[in-house]
Amino acid sequence: MLDKNINLDDKTILVTGAAGFIGANLVLELMKRTKNVHIVGIDNMNAYYDVSLKEFRLGQIRELEDSVSGEFAFIKGSIADKELVCKIFEQYRPQVVVNLAAQAGVRYSIENPDAYIESNLIGFYNILEACRHSYDDGAPGVEHLVYASSSSVYGSNKKIPYATEDKVDNPVSLYAATKKSNELLAHSYAKLYGIPSTGLRFFTVYGPAGRPDMAYFGFTDKLVKNETIKIFNYGxxxxxxxxxDDIVTGVQAVLQCAPLPNEDGVKYKIYNIGNNQPENLLDFVDILQDELKRAQILPADYDFEAHKELVGMQPGDVEVTYADVSELERDFGFKPSTDLREGLRKFAQWYREFYVLK
Ligand SMILES: NC(=O)c1ccc[n+]([C@@H]2O[C@H](COP(=O)([O-])OP(=O)(O)OC[C@H]3O[C@@H](n4cnc5c(N)ncnc54)[C@H](O)[C@@H]3O)[C@@H](O)[C@H]2O)c1
Structure with missing residues (x-):
């Protein structure tokens, strides 16, 4: 059951990870689609990947700010800094909170586990505590907390498509374990303190100014440098x-509908948010190389076959991710409308402008 009553106009919305891929695109869309929205963004601008991309995204928001009624305040800092998080909540009193700040990536959690504990566990706990105290002395407080979970929680789930009722107690990476922990922590805070929360299990999001640690971006970098790309699990x-854009449309719809108490009296909900159309990795790279040629990033006669190497599976990775998004479709009419070729075309055009023509 959903409470459809959060009108985002005139609201103060805290977006953590606001310079990140999903965060910055969400801020842009919120500023375009709502009236007099006050967005407070926090991001520690860490160097997990090229910081100039985070600056570019913040620049896009600054550019838009002059032509819309909303405002954007940016704070450079970490959600693991409890004092800072408390200060932000006291000063801005956000009514809606979107927690997207996290150390992302499955493979990096093997090299640098500390970053995951700090941002994904301590950071998220600080956000929950701040939400809890937003109701102190009878203040109206936070109306809805929306936070990023991940398709990684499904681990090596055999049953496809992945549905939110599936048992997800066997994470195969620390990253996945932190995301599942976020869902558990959010449940306990919803139960104890009545914080309405919705967790979104994102399935591989891609697009212009996306994350360089993701396959489509990394493949492009390598192909441009004339290097060979490794295709895991032999494709x-x-x-x-x-x-x-499909993700942002979905997140925006979810923000406006805090869950009503479920059968256990807890205002708590989890959704998958994905495309419901898994693509084979080999078909995917074929479309990518086509679009890179079309955007003149690769020469028309580029010998793609000579630049791909089929290798075994990486630790922590899973063979298939396939989202059952029927609940999101039922509750919000969510239907991704961008097909892979169209999306990769937009990525390739952006890549050319950002890296090749610069
Ligand atoms: N993009 C995807 O395909 C995908 C898939 C599953 C889950 N997710 C989750 O969605 C969220 C957003 O992902 P994204 O793709 O935009 O990643 P991203 O890395 O581009 O964005 C995360 C942002 O959070 C910031 N950040 C990290 N730790 C922080 C901290 N302690 N304090 C403040 N800021 C911090 C980073 O600097 C970054 O800008 C993440 O929680 C991620 O785990 C994303």
């Missing part, structure tokens, strides 16, 4: 790729 991987 026997399927991924549910979702274009960023």
């Amino acid at each position: 026997n991987c399927r991924r549910d790729f979702t274009y960023i």
Whole structure:
């Protein structure tokens, strides 16, 4: 059951990870689609990947700010800094909170586990505590907390498509374990303190100014440098790729509908948000190389076959990610409308402008 009553006009919305791929695109869309919205963004601008991309995204928001009624305040800092998080909540009193700040990536959690504990566990706990105290002394407080979970929680789930009722107690990476922990923590805070929360399990999001640690971006970098790309699990991987605009449309709809108490009296909900159309990795790279040629990033006679190497599976990775998004469709009419070729075309055009023509 959903409470459809959060009108985002005139609201103060805290977006953590606001310079990140999904965060910045969400801020842009919120500023375009709502009236007098006050967005407070926090991001620690860490160097997990090229910081100039985070600056570019913040620049896009600054550019838009002059032509819309909303305002954007940016704070450079970490959600793991409890004092800072408390200060932000006291000063701005956000009514809606979107927690997207996290250390992302499955493979990096093997090299640098500390970053995951700090941002994904301590950081998220600080956000929950701040939400809890937003109701102190009878203040109206936070109306809805929406936070990023991940398709990684499904681990090596055999049953496809992945549905939110599936048991997800066997994470195969620390990253996945932190995301599942976020869902558990959010449940306990919803139960104890009545914080209405919705967790979104994102399935591989891609698009312009996306994340360089993701396959489509990394493949492009390598092909441009005339290097060979490694295709894991000998290409026997399927991924549910979702274009960023479709994701942002979905997140925006979810923000406006805090869950009503479920059968246990808890205002708590989890959704998958993905494309429901997994693509084979080999087909995916074929379309990518086509679009890179079309955008003149690769020469028309580029020998793609000579630049791909089929290798085994990486630790922590899973063979297939495939989202059952029927609940999101039922509750919000969510239907991704961007097909893979169209999405990769937009990525390739952006890549050319950002890296090749610069
Ligand atoms: N993009 C995807 O395909 C995908 C898939 C599953 C889950 N997710 C989740 O969605 C969220 C957003 O992902 P994204 O793709 O935009 O990633 P991103 O890395 O581009 O964005 C995350 C942002 O959070 C910031 N950040 C990290 N730790 C922080 C901290 N302690 N304090 C403040 N800021 C911090 C980073 O600097 C970054 O800008 C993440 O929680 C991620 O785990 C994304």
